[in-house]
Amino acid sequence: MIENQEDRLLPEPDQISQPFWDGLHQHRLLLQTCSDCGAVRHYPRPVCDQCYSMDYSWTEASGRGTVHSWTVSHHAFHFSFKKDLPMVLALIDLEEGVRLNCRLTGIEPENLRAGLQVQVKFDDVTDAVTLPIIAPLTK
Amino acid sequence: MGSLKEACAVSGVGETAYTRGTDKHPTQLQMEASLKAIDDAGLSPKDIDGVIPYLGGSAVAEEFITNFGIEDLRFSAATPMGGASCVAAIQAAALAVAGGVANHVLIPIGRNGFSGPRIGTRVRNFPQFKVVGEFEMPSGAIAPAQLYAPMARKHMELYGTTSRQFAEIAVTMRDHALLNDNATMTKPITIEDHQNSRMISDPLRLFDCSQESDGGAAIVVSSSERARDMRRTPIYVMGVAEGHPDSPSTIAQRPDLTTLGVAKAAPIAFGMAGLGPEDMDVAEIYDCFTYIVLCQLEDLGFCKKGEGGAFVEGGRLSLKGALPTNTHGGLLSQAHLVGMNHVIELVKQLRGDGGKAQVPDAEIGLVTGYGDMGDGSLAIMRR
Numbered sequence: 001m002i003e004n005q006e007d008r009l010l011p012e013p014d015q016i017s018q019p020f021w022d023g024l025h026q027h028r029l030l031l032q033t034c035s036d037c038g039a040v041r042h043y044p045r046p047v048c049d050q051c052y053s054m055d056y057s058w059t060e061a062s063g064r065g066t067v068h069s070w071t072v073s074h075h076a077f078h079f080s081f082k083k084d085l086p087m088v089l090a091l092i093d094l095e096e097g098v099r100l101n102c103r104l105t106g107i108e109p110e111n112l113r114a115g116l117q118v119q120v121k122f123d124d125v126t127d128a129v130t131l132p133i134i135a136p137l138t139k
Numbered sequence: 140m141g142s143l144k145e146a147c148a149v150s151g152v153g154e155t156a157y158t159r160g161t162d163k164h165p166t167q168l169q170m171e172a173s174l175k176a177i178d179d180a181g182l183s184p185k186d187i188d189g190v191i192p193y194l195g196g197s198a199v200a201e202e203f204i205t206n207f208g209i210e211d212l213r214f215s216a217a218t219p220m221g222g223a224s225c226v227a228a229i230q231a232a233a234l235a236v237a238g239g240v241a242n243h244v245l246i247p248i249g250r251n252g253f254s255g256p257r258i259g260t261r262v263r264n265f266p267q268f269k270v271v272g273e274f275e276m277p278s279g280a281i282a283p284a285q286l287y288a289p290m291a292r293k294h295m296e297l298y299g300t301t302s303r304q305f306a307e308i309a310v311t312m313r314d315h316a317l318l319n320d321n322a323t324m325t326k327p328i329t330i331e332d333h334q335n336s337r338m339i340s341d342p343l344r345l346f347d348c349s350q351e352s353d354g355g356a357a358i359v360v361s362s363s364e365r366a367r368d369m370r371r372t373p374i375y376v377m378g379v380a381e382g383h384p385d386s387p388s389t390i391a392q393r394p395d396l397t398t399l400g401v402a403k404a405a406p407i408a409f410g411m412a413g414l415g416p417e418d419m420d421v422a423e424i425y426d427c428f429t430y431i432v433l434c435q436l437e438d439l440g441f442c443k444k445g446e447g448g449a450f451v452e453g454g455r456l457s458l459k460g461a462l463p464t465n466t467h468g469g470l471l472s473q474a475h476l477v478g479m480n481h482v483i484e485l486v487k488q489l490r491g492d493g494g495k496a497q498v499p500d501a502e503i504g505l506v507t508g509y510g511d512m513g514d515g516s517l518a519i520m521r522r
């Protein structure tokens with residue numbers, strides 16, 4: 001694989017996940033919601049594992065959640081993240097019952113703890129792509 | 140349908156030199172190991188009538204037909220479970236020989252993990268990493284160390300598990316590697332060395348992480364009926380199972396971060412064997428990271444959930460301890476052959492070929508696999 005030194009890793013959405021990424025681009029966190037039983041699921045997929053319905057809509061999440069677990073990464077594994085080290089990657093329990101795994105900023109690593117209240121922000125990493133990013137909840 | 144208990148046996152094993160640096164192609168390495176395993180079994184390469192190539196490897200079934208002049212390959216399969224693949228392949232081989240589809244199934248591994256592309260690059264091309272590739276890697280969660288670290292952190296938060304307990308595992312694996320002529324790590328380490336080693340992805344330090352290695356390793360699995368009359372003492376598979384964790388394609392969505400797929404395989408394999416953890420003389424436990432050993436010890440039932448940290452203290456996993464574990468040095472200190480080196484080490488121990496690391500009178504033992512986002516596999520064997 002030949003990698004351009006300026007490249008960063010970007011998502012490759014498919015027909016199912018495209019609305020999730022389109023939502024982020026509009027700074028909205030959209031989650032797949034079953035049209036039949038109302039179960040919220042993530043990451044995007046065709047079938048509701050609660051009732052097997054294939055009908056769903058996209059609903060906007062509150063963006064609020066709590067820290068479930070985390071790591072503080074001191075090794076980049078891809079050159080595009082070297083400038084960000086050390087970086088916090090956190091699993092976030094969203095109020096809607098599903099999780100995100102993404103960057104957490106705005107907190108010193110020694111202050112991290114499970115249950116910490118956080119909110120989703122939006123990081124426009126290119127003109128076309130926006131990633132979710134997490135910050136401590138500000139009232 | 141009957142049980143797979145003792146349907147098959149490992150009839151031959153083969154390994155190349157394990158190195159950090161090679162000029163050889165991974166296909167050469169697995170052919171070399173395969174020929175050694177077939178010779179160990181007392182077979183001709185043409186006698187192989189089943190093959191389960193490693194999906195992350197370089198060779199497909201067709202290449203074994205071509206290289207070995209196999210006239211009638213009757214069985215091929217794939218067990219795409221990362222580091223759980225090798226032991227899961229034993230289950231597939233057991234089914235094939237129990238069903239009369241094949242008599243001698245080759246399970247080969249060959250890789251240039253050190254000399255070829257490194258893990259952060261490789262995983263991005265794995266189809267089973269597609270979900271993580273879309274939703275987690277763009278944020279920087281790329282390599283197994285980064286994806287698994289939150290599991291270890293959760294265990295520490297819930298149960299008070301410590302980095303020094305991880306260190307106990309790293310030091311024991313290194314001590315065992317020092318007894319092994321085919322280990323890539325040759326210097327002793329201490330708990331303090333572990334504590335001073337570079338942080339990779341907190342809480343995982345450098346010495347919590349396994350090696351990148353070059354090498355080949357292979358086994359031949361034969362029907363027990365045939366294995367009885369073959370060159371080597373058959374090592375019978377008493378119980379075998381694979382297990383997939385909840386949310387198998389991403390750890391992030393798993394309800395309980397501290398339980399792995401092997402927790403589902405354990406009751407099936409132990410039940411099939413009619414044995415329990417307390418019956419094991421030796422254990423070869425997949426050790427891509429120290430924490431993964433600790434978690435599997437709990438999931439296998441050697442101790443309760445949350446007690447793994449205390450369990451590994453005091454040298455319990457060492458040769459003189461109650462549960463000699465990874466007697467070859469493991470992925471942490473022998474080499475990373477995707478756990479086929481663990482399968483081969485168990486066979487050697489049960490044959491009495493364990494060399495300086497031989498567990499006296501080892502008759503029964505187990506080997507696990509762990510792969511991708513928590514897939515598990517388990518085989519229990521006896522001589």
Ligand SMILES: [Zn+2]
Nearest residue numbers: 034037048051
């Ligand atoms: Zn539903």
